Amino acid sequence: MNTIEEEAPPGRRRRRRYSVEFKAQVVAACHGPGVSLAAIALHHKLNANLLRRWVEQAEVNERVLVARSDVSVPSPAAPAFVPVALETRNVRPAEIRVEVRRADQSITVSWPASEAAQCAAWLREWLA
Incomplete structure (x- = not known):
């Protein structure tokens, strides 16, 4: 994805502009379990601090939307406890x-x- 405008004067750097869709896609990639923001930023050729700012802004926007709406957002269900039966014979002391x-x-x-x-x-x- 080319993010630099084509009309940049020679020898002068222009500020990159990213689409809202691109930002949303990259921020969504950061919400996985065990995901490194630095790794995502490196993959998309972004500065890690810029990506961290996008993630923080997305969280603030989400909180504002939840506060304005009367409908509560369901929280993800915690994993249920699954009992496991263990055999105790032939157990050596630790x-x-x-x-x-x-x-x-x-x-x-x-x-x-x-x-x-x-x-x-x-x-x-x-x-x-």
Whole structure:
């Protein structure tokens, strides 16, 4: 998408203008779970600060629309809790396992999880 006007004088940069549809499309892409605004901005060749401003403006506009309307916007339903039955036989007690490899040698140390503080002290002393 070419966003720079064609009539720009040579040697002088012009401010880019983006359509409302383009802004809405990019802002909508930012609302996915675990989405990085910086990654979206980089993908669309935008400055991350500019995109952050667009997202903030969209949120403010949405709040204003909700405040003006009498109809409440339904919030997304929280995921339901799904119980999972676990078998308890052959369960080993929790343990801390430390494996150290050097060249072709390997050492594995198993430590009871109930003694985590002692394991941390041992590791600090050993690594010092």
